[in-house]
Amino acid sequence: GPRLDRIQESKTLRVGTPGDYRPFAMKTDQGYEGHDIDVIEAMATELGLTIEYVPTTWPNLMPDLQADKFDIAVGGITRTPARIAKMAMLPGYAPFGKVALARTADKKKYQSIDDLNQASVHVIKNPGGTNELFVLEHLKNAQVSTHEKNAEIPALIAEGKGDIMITETYEALHYSHADPRLSALFIDQPLTPINYLGFMLAADDNDYLRMMQFVWDLMDERDVLDQAEEKWLN
Numbered sequence: 001g002p003r004l005d006r007i008q009e010s011k012t013l014r015v016g017t018p019g020d021y022r023p024f025a026m027k028t029d030q031g032y033e034g035h036d037i038d039v040i041e042a043m044a045t046e047l048g049l050t051i052e053y054v055p056t057t058w059p060n061l062m063p064d065l066q067a068d069k070f071d072i073a074v075g076g077i078t079r080t081p082a083r084i085a086k087m088a089m090l091p092g093y094a095p096f097g098k099v100a101l102a103r104t105a106d107k108k109k110y111q112s113i114d115d116l117n118q119a120s121v122h123v124i125k126n127p128g129g130t131n132e133l134f135v136l137e138h139l140k141n142a143q144v145s146t147h148e149k150n151a152e153i154p155a156l157i158a159e160g161k162g163d164i165m166i167t168e169t170y171e172a173l174h175y176s177h178a179d180p181r182l183s184a185l186f187i188d189q190p191l192t193p194i195n196y197l198g199f200m201l202a203a204d205d206n207d208y209l210r211m212m213q214f215v216w217d218l219m220d221e222r223d224v225l226d227q228a229e230e231k232w233l234n
């Protein structure tokens with residue numbers, strides 16, 4: 001197919017990522033790092049390809065993939081029916097639910113979703129992803145503000161500039177471990193059913209899809225996925 005041909009001829013895989021979601025993909029001064037970065041680098045190496053990272057955002061993730069700015073998107077992307085309807089997605093990994101990140105000092109205040117859904121609670125949300133969808137649907141009574149830079153929200157909560165960040169299991173655990181002022185709430189009983197992340201691909205070339213599915217399976221069989229999980233998700 002044309003996409004696989006182009007990738008093989010250029011020896012380059014264009015990887016789109018918002019790069020703002022620890023521990024899956026984070027842009028730092030040294031480059032990109034995280035679980036998804038280790039996995040996609042191993043996949044590219046297996047295929048003899050060099051990665052070209054293409055910055056994107058959560059609001060632009062699907063439009064940029066549809067506009068052919070990259071071949072695959074990584075960085076903590078939830079598999080959803082809306083995405084599968086338009087794009088292809090590789091198998092699920094890292095089961096998670098939506099949870100809350102709050103100040104440790106406040107943690108007893110929030111025992112249920114009703115305790116979050118109060119006018120006295122200030123929720124800071126990042127735009128464009130499933131966190132925002134959850135906040136708009138379930139926290140209609142809360143005070144909600146939007147902060148574009150997702151990776152800055154935990155510090156804003158810690159400093160008292162907002163009360164709650166809605167996010168996913170691993171990110172909440174990451175920031176609660178990194179900063180004692182923060183606690184991850186609802187980890188044992190998340191606010192949503194369990195869902196899975198998955199790499200999202202352009203669905204216009206079946207040869208490309210079969211190749212990527214094959215390399216994903218190979219990474220699974222060689223325990224590369226287990227190693228990435230061990231390194232980043234514990």
Ligand SMILES: O=C(O)C(=O)C[C@]1(C(=O)O)C=C[C@@H](O)C=C1
Nearest residue numbers: 021076077078129130131150167
């Ligand atoms: O939209 C998605 O797929 C996501 O999982 C991305 C998303 C979000 O929901 O906004 C998840 C957690 C991070 O805090 C940032 C981005």
